Amino acid sequence: MLTFEQKLAVVESFPELQRKDVSLGRVNFQYEDSAYDRKNVVYHLHKNGNGFVYAGHLKGYATDEKGLVNIRDFSEEELRGLLTASIRSLSPSTPQNAKRSSSEPAEGGEELWIGPENHTLRLYYEDELWYLYDRHNLESAFETYEEAEEYLREEGFARSGS
Numbered sequence: 001m002l003t004f005e006q007k008l009a010v011v012e013s014f015p016e017l018q019r020k021d022v023s024l025g026r027v028n029f030q031y032e033d034s035a036y037d038r039k040n041v042v043y044h045l046h047k048n049g050n051g052f053v054y055a056g057h058l059k060g061y062a063t064d065e066k067g068l069v070n071i072r073d074f075s076e077e078e079l080r081g082l083l084t085a086s087i088r089s090l091s092p093s094t095p096q097n098a099k100r101s102s103s104e105p106a107e108g109g110e111e112l113w114i115g116p117e118n119h120t121l122r123l124y125y126e127d128e129l130w131y132l133y134d135r136h137n138l139e140s141a142f143e144t145y146e147e148a149e150e151y152l153r154e155e156g157f158a159r160s161g162s
Contacts, residue, residue, distance in 0.1 A: 054068055129141050
């Protein structure tokens with residue numbers, strides 16, 4: 001688990017987020033360019049290591065009723081990936097993203113897939129390709145979401161949260 005200071009350093013590395021100190025030593029980070037009313041990306045990051053990131057427009061994350069993911073046990077890589085996807089999901093629409101199916105993550109979006117023995121793979125969309133990662137290692141690349149989904153299902157994986 002990352003410490004508060006480590007999580008803070010990761011979040012502060014995103015220049016598009018603005019820090020807002022709130023009560024009880026907690027910190028929020030807002031994305032002022034959000035295309036939605038929602039501006040908080042990081043909510044109540046606390047010195048005890050607890051905190052939340054907004055993932056209400058993303059697939060593959062277990063969110064609460066407000067669309068928030070608890071990041072207490074996230075690694076640096078997981079936190080960076082979620083922050084990137086969250087910011088992109090709140091960004092003003094681009095023509096490319098507008099053409100995409102609403103069931104697929106947008107550019108920069110990602111999904112987690114859980115397989116045999118709780119093995120987790122990350123499916124990430126960028127530059128018109130779907131990349132499948134096992135931690136830091138690239139496993140495969142696919143031209144379409146359907147190809148990636150078919151491969152994952154054949155290998156015994158299911159979308160996290162499905």
